[in-house]
Amino acid sequence: MNTVMQHMDCRNFAALDVAKGICHRTKELVLADTEHCEHFVATQKCKFCDHFVAGDQYLGTCNAVPSKPMTYPDLITVTCEMFTAAAAKA
């Protein structure tokens, strides 16, 4: 799992494709896998959620519902009503 915050972890990052996106702050193209800049604001992903329990090989569990379904760290959750920011993880 990525431990260094990258552009693709930023709320200002609008993904164009799997490798790059546009920064809403600078309006410039940025590569998804490069380290973030001073405008960084963490986006909502499972890996930043209090309900997320990490598993092996890019998998994990969502504890927000009783059935505890599989989920994965980089699932974007800006639309998930159960997302609860985990400050320590972010």
Add this chain to the structure above:
Amino acid sequence: MTRTLAEVLEQSGIPIRLQVGGKAPDAVVDREVSKEPCPRAKKLRDLYFQTLSSATNEFPYWYTRKYSELEGEIPVVRRAAALKEAFSHLTPTILPGELLVMGKAHYYRGSFPMPWLSEGYYMAKEDELYKAALSKGSSSVDELSKFGSGGGNVTQTFGNVVSIAGKFGMRREEIPALLHTAREWAGKSVDDVGHKYEQMVPTYPMKEAIMRSIVCMFDSGYTLPQGREVINYYYPLEYGFDGLLQMAKEKKAEVAGRADGDGLVGMNRLYNYQAVILILEGIQNWIMNYAKEARRLADFESGPQQKQEYQEIAQRLESVAHNKPTTFREAIQMIWTVHVAVLNEDAISGLSPGRVGQVLYPYYEQDKAAGRITDDEVLEWMQLQRVKFTCIDCFASMGVVGGVLSGNTFNNLSLGGLTKDGRSAANDLEKLIIEAAIRCTSTQPTLTVLYDDKLPEDFLLKATECNKTGTGYPAWVNNRGAIDFILNQYGPEGMTVEEARALAIGGCLETSPCSWLPLHLNAKEYWIPGGSGQPTSVGVHFISLPKVLELVLFDGIDQRTGQPVYSPHGKKLESYEEIVAVFQDYFRKTVDCLTTSNNIQHDIWRKQNMAIFNSLLKPDCLLNGHLIHELGYRYNGTYNVESCGTVNLVNSLAAIKKVVFEDRATSLEEIKQALRDNFGFKTASEVGSFSLADQEKKEESGKWDYIHYLCLTAPKYGNDDPYADTILKGWENWFCRMCHDYESLNARPLYACQISVSTHAPMGMATIATPDGRLAGTTFADASLSAYPGTDRNGPYALFESATVWDHSLSQNSQMNLKLHPTAVAGMQGCKKLLALTQAYMRKGGFHIQYNVVDSKMLRDAQQNPDNYRDLMVRVAGFTQYWVEIGKPIQDEVIARTEYEGV
């Protein structure tokens, strides 16, 4: 010294003439018409050129998570709830400069797999995908520019991006979750369940042999089960989503617990309306998530213009999520949203927007009159719509997306045609749509003119101007012929002449049934056309006619694999008539076993994966409470039998008839030996070219030269030669009628569909040499009525005579591609010549014609230097594609097409 076929024939005095009607200038000539998009569209299209085809697991994840929770729920409700969950959780992405917003996924050119349809094609590579996902990815920075050449296809894994299904990139962090999600569908997907039951058909072993030998290209029910149809935007435009929800709730209360005289499916209406409510709520959530994103962006945006644009986007979306549109801008946002929603509901290619210029005309007319919009602003929006359509990708297996579709998604916009009361339906907005397509050239939406003699000349000349951009659009379709076909096929379901006039083209050139519905805007009523039929180009996909002939000649044994496909016929084939009879027998067997298998696949699809949103859009599902799986659509007789390689079959039969049975210049046995030995040439794969002229001789023994000469010089289709043309006529009359003997799962007769899309390349690769002189592995003639390259020697009017010896309205379509050198249609005089040429073909009864206005030398250069031609487009079949995203066999074939130097 190795010689190519072109050199051999040149030395033999029968040169292949790939230029007819003159000689092209030595220098490369560019297309005459070339304009620039508006700045906003240019910027967004340039972004597209830099974008990789990208897949995500987001939609499948949420769909599967909800579906798993609802074990025991009624299937249609369970599916609707899963779709609602998925739509509600799609991440909204809005890019700076966009006015028209929303997309399939959060990537600009995004798509996603649907494992509930089929999971096997990427699960088969599970180990490989896992390894790619878990290996440490090096930084993609250095590799990106290198990978960018050749268009947006991700054909190789790089950095943190894993290539999946040969075309799409997926983030490696998502691969384990993708595989986990897909595993949940193993044994439950339409593919898996369908396979279980299709094996119960007695002819299943033959079906398997047919698929392995590539007599048929692909299955139907779990690959692209919908599409090649015309969407209907009417209900959201007339009622708005809140209005539709209200209607569904009232109808639900009305039918709950009541069979109303239908003991079989009457009770199902309750569940169907409940499903409709769920999916409408999901789509409203999806739209509102985009609205919230626009508000968020507006809040922190510092640029005043961009800030205002975000605010206006939010306002439009907040309105469109609930209300019927009242302005042109709201209406175009609404139809785009509806279009993407249907595409996200199922795996679809060829979801055609239909006659958009006539659907949006009420808003255009009233906004212009009220001073709310100008033509320049409309032009900008229509260009933005083109960029959005071009961003659509369809996730399916490599064989389907690459081998059949060439990566295209076939969103065909129809223009012209007739109104409900039989007048020209062309309007000023349609001329702006053409102008937008001239300025912002792009692959989607492709355009089709529904040609009718009643259409005004200025409109037709505008369309010819567009042809001269070299984009291959608009295609020209015979409106009167299409009406005849529609009436023949759908008359038993109540089709009238008035309603037939609403038709449009779905997909490449699939004539599709549509209806007129009354739109009300500010107390004025407009009758707008929209799709009212089930998907077409479903059923029996692409039967390779030359391959069937190979199996006839070799007693049912595939000469490429050595495996039996059909039971041996055991005939000596002592007459031409006997060969035709055996061919018909094998062809019937093929259609029968593929029909039964595909009927089962589609039946599983409709039981478990039925269209809900697409259904509620189509008349008369909302009114009768039955969706597609209960024949709620107005027209349900849409299944077909598709063919490929018609002209190679006709030319091969002509050669056998003439050389063996009439002239007795050689025996059938000798021809068979020559075919097996590829007339003494290497295979196309060995040569690395799939064009006939480039093929190289193996050795100089000359053993088969005379027989090859006889085959090549036998009568050929496309020269107004009754010898070959009579064979074509006989084939068409038999084929188009025999399809009616087979019944779809909807208990309606099948019909003939004669498009090749891109299948003439892989099917050619799987077929040995043919008696017309074509060599092993080379592509078949494109389309169904284009001449085989270099064999049409008497000009286009002779070709038209040959093509129209049969009644095209017997078939859903026919297809004719013509390649013209740009100098052949230069200037206004050239536009008029092009129109006259088109009218000549239409008036003879030709169904379809389209033009590649391009210099073949430019295509050769583009093949050598693809980096210089990122935006070069060509017409392949019923679609236009970026040159750099087409496979080499099709590139070779397009280069080899006969180039007309004058018309």
